[in-house]
Amino acid sequence: MKVKDIAMGAGVNPDTVRFYTREGLLKPTRNPDNNYQQYDAEDLRRLRFARKARQLGFSLPEIRQILEQAEDHHSPCPMVRDVFQQRLAEVEREIAELQQLRNRMTAALSAWQDMPDGTPDGHTICRLIEHWDESVPEPATEE
Amino acid sequence: MKVKDIAMGAGVNPDTVRFYTREGLLKPTRNPDNNYQQYDAEDLRRLRFARKARQLGFSLPEIRQILEQAEDHHSPCPMVRDVFQQRLAEVEREIAELQQLRNRMTAALSAWQDMPDGTPDGHTICRLIEHWDESVPEPATEE
DNA sequence: CTTTGACCTGTGAGTAGCTCACAGGTTTTA
DNA sequence: TAAAACCTGTGAGCTACTCACAGGTCAAAG
Numbered sequence: 001m002k003v004k005d006i007a008m009g010a011g012v013n014p015d016t017v018r019f020y021t022r023e024g025l026l027k028p029t030r031n032p033d034n035n036y037q038q039y040d041a042e043d044l045r046r047l048r049f050a051r052k053a054r055q056l057g058f059s060l061p062e063i064r065q066i067l068e069q070a071e072d073h074h075s076p077c078p079m080v081r082d083v084f085q086q087r088l089a090e091v092e093r094e095i096a097e098l099q100q101l102r103n104r105m106t107a108a109l110s111a112w113q114d115m116p117d118g119t120p121d122g123h124t125i126c127r128l129i130e131h132w133d134e135s136v137p138e139p140a141t142e143e
Numbered sequence: 144m145k146v147k148d149i150a151m152g153a154g155v156n157p158d159t160v161r162f163y164t165r166e167g168l169l170k171p172t173r174n175p176d177n178n179y180q181q182y183d184a185e186d187l188r189r190l191r192f193a194r195k196a197r198q199l200g201f202s203l204p205e206i207r208q209i210l211e212q213a214e215d216h217h218s219p220c221p222m223v224r225d226v227f228q229q230r231l232a233e234v235e236r237e238i239a240e241l242q243q244l245r246n247r248m249t250a251a252l253s254a255w256q257d258m259p260d261g262t263p264d265g266h267t268i269c270r271l272i273e274h275w276d277e278s279v280p281e282p283a284t285e286e
Numbered sequence: 287c288t289t290t291g292a293c294c295t296g297t298g299a300g301t302a303g304c305t306c307a308c309a310g311g312t313t314t315t316a
Numbered sequence: 317t318a319a320a321a322c323c324t325g326t327g328a329g330c331t332a333c334t335c336a337c338a339g340g341t342c343a344a345a346g
Contacts, residue, residue: 004322015305018325023303034312036323056251057244060303081255088248095241098234101200105231108199117220124188147293158334161296166332177341179294203332 001039010047017047025050025064057087144182153190160190168193168207200230 006026007014020026021037026046028037046067053063062083069079150157163169164180169189171180189210196206205226212219 002323013305014323016303019304022325034323036312054303055244056248084248084252088245088252091241091245091248095238095245098238098241102231102234102238105199105227105234109227109231112224117218145294156334157294159332162333165296177294179341197332 001044002036003039006039006044006047009044010051012047012051020047020050020060023060023064025060025067056084057091058083144187145179146182149182149187149190152187153194155190155194163190163193163203166203166207168203168210199227200234201226 001009003014003017007017010017017026017039021028026039026043028039028043030036031038049067050060050063053066054060058066066080144152146157146160150160153160160169160182164171169182169186171182171186173179174181192210193203193206196209197203201209209219209223212222
């Protein structure tokens with residue numbers, strides 16, 4: 001299989017295939033005739049696996065680790081479960097942050113309902129934003 | 144005011160001040176003696192404004208536009224209201240996507256409860272992920 | 287008066303995960 | 317046989333900073 005073939009087989013951009021290859025997630029051989037990359041069924045499995053894992057929120061370094069463990073005939077599943085728990089927690093934190101942002105935004109919107117626009121006068125730029133203060137809960141500092 | 148002064152005045156990293164200056168959000172003058180950047184009260188206003196706008200979800204290019212409009216003595220407020228509506232919609236879309244992701248993740252977790260780990264056998268890498276399929280609602284393609 | 291430390295300068299790289307552009311070589315199709 | 321479609325690797329671009337580097341400047345302490 002050449003780049004485009006495996007890319008279509010997994011439904012991704014050929015550049016993504018090249019990128020994953022550079023990153024060491026795929027390990028094609030070379031066609032000595034023309035120096036083209038040659039992918040096999042195993043690479044396709046790895047690529048599909050990687051895409052599913054991405055959808056589940058795994059990072060590329062995590063996926064590489066999982067694939068390497070599998071190469072060494074160790075079950076990556078315990079690690080998968082472990083990382084997955086952490087990712088789930090992160091996702092929930094991100095959701096909470098975005099919800100706070102949305103709350104700030106809708107609060108601002110309703111506060112703006114009755115405010116006039118006004119022209120910048122050297123003291124204020126846009127009072128909509130400048131006069132928006134109301135004890136905003138800081139989004140949790142990450143990590 | 145020097146970099147550190149204005150940075151402290153707005154509660155940000157001095158590097159952020161330098162970055163905003165490079166990006167054209169702040170326009171300090173130069174002290175010809177030592178080539179240091181000199182910020183004034185107007186810059187501090189702009190910096191504080193920018194930080195609040197960032198908290199409300201505005202991007203740096205958006206903020207720069209707003210500041211430029213204000214410089215030209217046009218009220219940026221109509222634009223602020225406009226961009227803000229769009230940002231709010233985006234935020235809500237992001238929340239929905241993340242919630243879908245969380246749903247997929249918790250579904251996967253509970254499905255994994257009773258699955259054994261297994262060792263990679265050349266056909267599967269980690270069946271936890273590979274056998275997770277169950278008609279996943281694709282997150283909406285953005286834009 | 288000199289040293290030391292804290293500050294200043296600009297530039298460049300790093301973060302995540304791709305995506306696209308470029309310039310040139312190869313293969314397929316008409 | 318020539319054009320179209322593919323391949324190659326490398327490098328830049330996206331966001332909003334943050335940090336590192338090497339060197340210049342300045343205030344206070346000794």
